Amino acid sequence: MQLKLVLLLAIFGLAKIRSEMRYDNYKVYKVNIENMQQFELINAKEKALQLSSWREARHLGDSSDIMLPPQTQQAFEQLLNSQNFNYSLKIDNVQTLIDAQRPKQRTGYMEWTQYHTLDEIYAWLDVLEERYSDIVTPFTIGNSYEGRPIRGIKISYKEGNPAVFIESNIHAREWITSATITYFIDELLVPGKPGTKDIAKNVDWYIIPVLNVDGFVYSHEAVRLWRKSRFPSDPSLTGDCIGTDLNRNFDYRWMLIGASDDPCSEFYAGPSAESDLEISQLTSYIDNHIPDGTIKIYISLHSYGQYVLSPWGHTAEEVPEHYPQMMAVAKGFADALVRRYGTVFTYGSSATTLYEVSGSGKEWAYGVKNITIPYTIELRDKGDLGFLLPPTDIIPVAREVTEGFVGMIAAAREIGVLQ
Ligand SMILES: *[C@@H]1O[C@H](CO)[C@@H](O)[C@H](O)[C@H]1NC(C)=O
Ligand SMILES: *[C@@H]1O[C@H](CO)[C@@H](O)[C@H](O)[C@H]1NC(C)=O
């Protein structure tokens, strides 16, 4: 019996046992939110019309990107028309874009021409750790809820450097973030890259390419547009009600605003601050392994929208003490990035009339750890393809972000945040 089971698993492969959700004829609409009534109307219809938010409007006059399954699209369009919303159809069939992200044949190793699985990324980390053992120090903050190691690397050419900390793919479906940051790691390590030589040698980089490892694997194998962790806050929960929005789970102004206490919400902050292992172990790793004051810049890498967002997220009433520095360094990033392909990033604090957030990584980095420059960076695009950028976009995105980081470090030096 046992032998048979082992054979079956060997034949079909563990990964294929889970059936994958399809998004045939799911559509994404871009809906302008001109006033609070429109904002509230959309929120009120979320459950009845099975709305799924891809991107929320950040202020009045901005737009939200909203996905709907085929069966509620007609009712949704009727609602939009009857209430005089301005809207447009952005994506006609979500499944088509998902299929286009899937390689016909996996290459296994990293060339940034396809999206990689966690196993492939980890196999590549193994190679780096061996090849660049004098520069690279591997670390693991601990295991995820489902028992996967959460791995990172420290890149340090010499002692005494100031540090930048980057966590990426905290939201499972934002695959472009780990694709981008692995390219950046390569730029820092491979010899003969004049553009990044200086920032590699004179800055220490702590990078976790995939923080939400369980969600990432789940988004590869089961539900492509999964966002949260896979921790069920209550054992009876199933489906969308599993998992925490890890970027609402940090222990700073937890659940104050812009987060949900409903486990079924995409923005569920978890049963308590740091309820999820991914976050409690991330913060204790930083607390216990990186001397206070070493990290000057903290980046939480996301997609999409093309923003550099600083604290505060929880209030639009005041700006933090270091807001001028945050904006100067964000400008350095955005100005360097736009020069490559003309991609425009907007920068400012998170909190505006509509979109407030608390319990996020950058808020914790500033509010608890006093890290002067803390950002959420939202990579391409502005919503044409959203989370489903084709693999051919990986290298352009990664190149422009690499140049953005070079500009960011230069700006931070200029104002004395980095020496
Ligand atoms: C729709 O958009 C147009 C142009 O952007 C704007 O002038 C108009 O007020 C909008 N209508 C509504 C109902 O929001
Ligand atoms: C951050 O600053 C506050 C207020 O100055 C201080 O109480 C706290 O100990 C600092 N925390 C760290 C980790 O340096």
Ligand SMILES: [Zn+2]
């Ligand atoms: Zn995100």
